[in-house]
Amino acid sequence: MVTTSWKERIEVHVECCQKVGEEYTLTVRSGVRQEKTIGVSYDAFIDDVQVGDMVVVDGGMVSMEVLAKAGPDVTCSIVDPGIILSRANLTFRRGGGIVRAHNAMLPIISSKDWLDIDFSISQEVDFIAVSFVKTADVINNLKSYLRARSPKIIEVVAKVESYDSVPNVPDIVAASDCVMVARGDLGAQIPLEDVPSVQKEIVVRCRQMGKPVIVASHLLQSMMEYPTPTRAEVADIADVVRQRADCLMLSGESAVGAYPDKAVGVLRAVATRIEEWCRQEKHGNIILPQLTHVPDGRTSEELCASAATMANNLGARAIFVFTRRGYMANFLSRCRPDCPIFAFTDKQDVRTRLNMRWGVMPFRLDFGQDPEANVERTFELLKRRQLVKPEDLVIVVSDVRYSEKSAIRSVQIRQVP
Ligand SMILES: Nc1ncnc2c1ncn2[C@@H]1O[C@H](COP(=O)(O)OP(=O)(O)O)[C@@H](O)[C@H]1O
Ligand SMILES: C=C(OP(=O)(O)O)C(=O)O
Structure with a gap:
């Protein structure tokens, strides 16, 4: 599976922001390596952000207030200290609400993505996942492009991970071949306490419509560093299995974590055990609507x-x-x-x-x-x-x-x- 690239991202490896009031510079200049300077990977950041905004990194890992803007640089003061991991996601809050950034107006599939899609067709990939889908239109557009260009059927996976996608979930599910609940970015865009109910709604909707659904990210986050999971993570996996999702997907745990093989082993063991329990207990039955009319x-x-x-x-x-x-x-x-x-x-x-x-x-x-x-x-x-x-x-x-x-x-x- 390949995935499109559109995201507002921070370009650091790992940065520890330890003190309240410490000042950092967020810059759109690329490749800058200076102390307390963090790169941001989209140019419109400078236009989007305003003095007084709260910049929230990865849904709350670190929060900082914007003090000043100067050319490509934005000076911020740390309000909630923490750790910024590589490829962290940025959102801004103004007056308590999320700001609809310029980026939200950019095309979901960029010109570089179209080149990557052509390459993926030539490589006969099985799935293409579209990041930050907002409406069904982008899925319909990509599917008709693939129908015209690819001799092989390539299925399109809609990654539901943005604020704008949530009200459009029914249309997005109907248009897609598969849906991913990308909880990492979704949790940075909508209140964290809303993520479980949105996840459940998407999983049920996908099953009713006969579309496979992947629940992704943070399933075993602590195993990025430790060889065993927390009990709460095991309970989260069990919940996804009880919801009868089609696939569970690890992200950082298997991509950059210290214990990728152990994480896969834990995921498999928990999923297998809970599936067995579901069969005995008959949990998770739902009413399925009639799907076809012909x-x-x-x-x-x-x-x-x-x-x-x-x-x-x-x-x-x-x-x-x-x-x-x-x-x-x-x-x-x-x-x-x-x-x-x-x-x-x-x-x-x-x-x-x-x-x-x-x-x-x-x-x-x-x-x-x-x-x-x-x-x-x-x-x-x-x-x-x-x-x-x-x-x-x-x-x-x-x-x-x-x-x-x-x-x-x-x-x-x-x-x-
Ligand atoms: N025992 C069998 N051996 C070979 N083909 C079979 C057998 N049983 C069913 N089929 C074929 O499998 C196909 C089922 O295809 P599928 O794509 O799932 O659905 P659809 O029937 O809507 O095309 C039909 O073409 C059917 O003729
Ligand atoms: C799966 C996700 O996206 P990415 O692959 O960018 O981590 C996510 O945000 O949960």
């Missing part, structure tokens, strides 16, 4: 809903599904059944994209002419991998051939031979 889509949706209900009621070991474009696997995933969904597709890019879907373990398989022979091959394949064993009860969503040329869809209750 007759063919309705049939697929109903078939998958019934397959998931049957699997739950019968305590099935797994659901097997054949899917060329990923639709059937996606419908099944949306139902969040109690057992894994083994999805078989004849296309490698569909297999890769299905990794993003909740509960789906995708496999690539060349489909032969006879549907039943394909089903039998999948049993053998999964027995070899010890994912199922003889006599396991499984639900199979597959075509059944009833004449030389035609097949009908079916949901089958079967025992692994």
Whole structure:
């Protein structure tokens, strides 16, 4: 996955602002290395900020008041001391409210991003994530560009991380292939106490609309420095899993933290345990609206809903599904059944994209002419991998051939031979 770059960023490695009243210079001059001088990576900072504003770094890591402006430099006095980490995010508050900076008017996808998008197309990436999405328009625009330029389907992930995106979430979810709740930047733009409810609303909305959702950042923040997490972080991961989000994403923990492998291990262990508990306790069930209206889509949706209900009621070991474009696997995933969904597709890019879907373990398989022979091959394949064993009860969503040329869809209750 590649991501677009638009952000107002601070360019320091790590800076400790220790004393109240200490003066710092924020400058838009690039590459300046002077004591108590911090680079800001967008030029409009100088126009946006006013004397008396409060500049808030990373949602409150450090706050400083603007004392004076001179050319490219802004002198600030530390109000709340703390540590500024590299690529920190800046917001300004004036009269208690957030200031809609000039940057909020800039295009979400910059000219450099378009070059990067062209490069990503040439490299056949699977996903492009758009930072600081405000409305669905930017997603629609990028998707139509990708449709015209990319021979391969590239899915577009909307990163919800700005103040402006929150009221537009329903349209953004509808337009995107996938949504990321980017809690790091979101928490700097909206009050921190609003982040959990916004996260929950986005996760539920995405599931209702059949779009995968990633919850990102600060899941194991303390593991940037320590080999074990806090109990509160474990509880946060458990909450995301109980909300039935599709993906959990580490950021700094795996990118620059001291214990990346341990952090991934903790994430996996907690998620696995809580998923098991969710299956027993039946938490997180929600009402799913009808998604499709065309007759063919309705049939697929109903078939998958019934397959998931049957699997739950019968305590099935797994659901097997054949899917060329990923639709059937996606419908099944949306139902969040109690057992894994083994999805078989004849296309490698569909297999890769299905990794993003909740509960789906995708496999690539060349489909032969006879549907039943394909089903039998999948049993053998999964027995070899010890994912199922003889006599396991499984639900199979597959075509059944009833004449030389035609097949009908079916949901089958079967025992692994
Ligand atoms: N056992 C099977 N062997 C080969 N192909 C199958 C089998 N069962 C179903 N299929 C095919 O899998 C595809 C399901 O594709 P998918 O993209 O998920 O949804 P849709 O049916 O809406 O195209 C259909 O083309 C169907 O004919
Ligand atoms: C995922 C996020 O964005 P980035 O990748 O820029 O940290 C975030 O802000 O939470």
